[in-house]
Structures are given as structure tokens and as C-alpha cells.
Amino acid sequence: MSRKIFKPKVQRIYIIKLPISVNSLIRQFTNKVTQSSKLSIFMKNMRIREEARALLYEWVKSESLRKHCLSVAVAMAGYAKKLNLSDDEIELYWMSGLLHDLDYERFPDINVHPIEGCKELRRREFDEEIITAILGHNEKTGIKRYGKMAKTLFAVDELCGLIMALAKVRPENFEVMSSESVKKAMKKKDFAAAINREDIQKGIVELEVSEDEHFELVINSLKESKGELGF
Numbered sequence: 266m267s268r269k270i271f272k273p274k275v276q277r278i279y280i281i282k283l284p285i286s287v288n289s290l291i292r293q294f295t296n297k298v299t300q301s302s303k304l305s306i307f308m309k310n311m312r313i314r315e316e317a318r319a320l321l322y323e324w325v326k327s328e329s330l331r332k333h334c335l336s337v338a339v340a341m342a343g344y345a346k347k348l349n350l351s352d353d354e355i356e357l358y359w360m361s362g363l364l365h366d367l368d369y370e371r372f373p374d375i376n377v378h379p380i381e382g383c384k385e386l387r388r389r390e391f392d393e394e395i396i397t398a399i400l401g402h403n404e405k406t407g408i409k410r411y412g413k414m415a416k417t418l419f420a421v422d423e424l425c426g427l428i429m430a431l432a433k434v435r436p437e438n439f440e441v442m443s444s445e446s447v448k449k450a451m452k453k454k455d456f457a458a459a460i461n462r463e464d465i466q467k468g469i470v471e472l473e474v475s476e477d478e479h480f481e482l483v484i485n486s487l488k489e490s491k492g493e494l495g496f
């Protein structure tokens with residue numbers, strides 16, 4: 266008995282080879298579309314940043330408080346990048362840091378700050394996640410820190426104050442600064458005495474990060490923006 270041999274039908278595939286010039290035109294067009302959407306996201310985020318900065322400058326006249334707000338913003342953005350968040354989420358983290366002490370100059374009473382600033386942010390239709398995170402950084406508001414952004418903001422706020430103070434007294438500012446330098450500064454109670462060390466420790470526990478990694482990430486974030494921070 267002869268075995269039937271299965272012969273698959275081979276279909277002829279015609280490959281249309283476009284001239285190189287057409288292929289390269291298509292590629293150039295695709296690149297341009299990608300670049301222009303990246304550019305439009307970049308431009309949108311730049312505009313949002315400028316609006317947030319203008320609001321901060323309207324409410325805060327003290328140069329040192331502005332710098333503090335900016336230091337918290339860059340530390341927040343550093344964390345968002347480490348978490349591989351999207352560009353839009355990085356902006357939200359950055360803004361929560363920049364605006365967290367928005368009303369501190371006008372309303373320094375710890376029972377009012379940052380409630381008044383958040384009323385303004387709500388009026389201007391800022392993202393509710395930013396507002397909740399900002400409210401949560403002062404426990405007097407009674408707003409719990411559930412989200413990552415809120416926990417990060419609390420964890421970096423006082424720490425930025427300590428690291429900025431440390432950078433100011435070191436001739437090499439952020440260079441060769443390590444987590445060990447921060448730990449030593451934490452122990453010296455008379456150095457930057459207004460910084461609440463307990464809040465720094467509490468923030469680390471809440472965020473569930475190692476102390477060394479936390480300190481290093483904030484040092485590196487501030488170092489990357491040292492020009493803007495006045496160093």
C-alpha cells in the first residue's frame with residue numbers, strides 16, 4: 266500500500282520591497298510622531314511645573330522656604346523615578362513636594378497648616394492625590410497616610426531639611442556625603458535642632474525602606490539638582 270504523502274500547499278509570498286527612500290521616509294515620519302508626542306508631554310509638564318512654581322512664589326517669599334520646598338520636590342521626583350512611575354506620576358510627586366508647605370508663611374500655626382494651602386489647591390483643581398498627601402504630612406490634620414505618595418512625602422520632608430543643613434556646613438556640600446554622614450548628623454541633637462528626628466525614623470518605617478537606601482536616594486536626588494538648590 267502506498268502511503269499518501271502530505272504535501273503542504275506552498276503559497277507564494279510576494280515581498281513588496283519599497284524603495285529605500287520610501288522606507289526611510291516612513292521611519293522618519295514614525296520617529297517624528299513619537300518625538301512630537303514626547304515633546305508635547307514634556308512641554309505640558311514644563312507648563313504645569315511653571316504654574317506650580319508661580320503659585321509657590323506668590324505665597325512664599327522666604328528664599329530658604331522656597332529652597333526647602335524645591336528640595337522636597339526633587340526628592341519626591343527621585344522616588345517616583347526609582348519606582349519607575351510614568352512621566353505624569355513623576356510630575357504629581359514633584360508637585361506634592363513643591364507645594365507641601367505652600368501656606369506655611371501665611372499660616373504657620375501647626376493647627377492650620379497645610380489646611381489653608383490645600384483649600385487653594387482644591388480651588389485651583391489640583392489633583393486630589395496631591396492634596397491628600399500634603400494634608401497627611403501634618404498629623405494634626407487627622408488625614409492618614411495611606412498612599413505611597415503620602416508616605417514618601419512624610420519620609421522625605423524633614424530629611425531634606427537635615428541634608429540641606431548638612432550640605433551648607435560642608436565645603437564639598439553633597440559630594441562624598443553618604444548615609445553615614447546623615448546618621449552622624451541625626452545623632453547630633455544640637456545640629457539643625459529644629460529638624461524632627463523622630464519623624465524621619467517614623468517615615469522610614471511607614472515607607473518600609475532601608476535607612477541607608479532612603480538616605481542615599483535623597484542625597485543623590487538633591488545632589489543632581491544642587492544648582493537649583495543654590496549650591
Ligand SMILES: [Fe+2]
Nearest residue numbers: 337365366422
Ligand atoms: Fe516641609
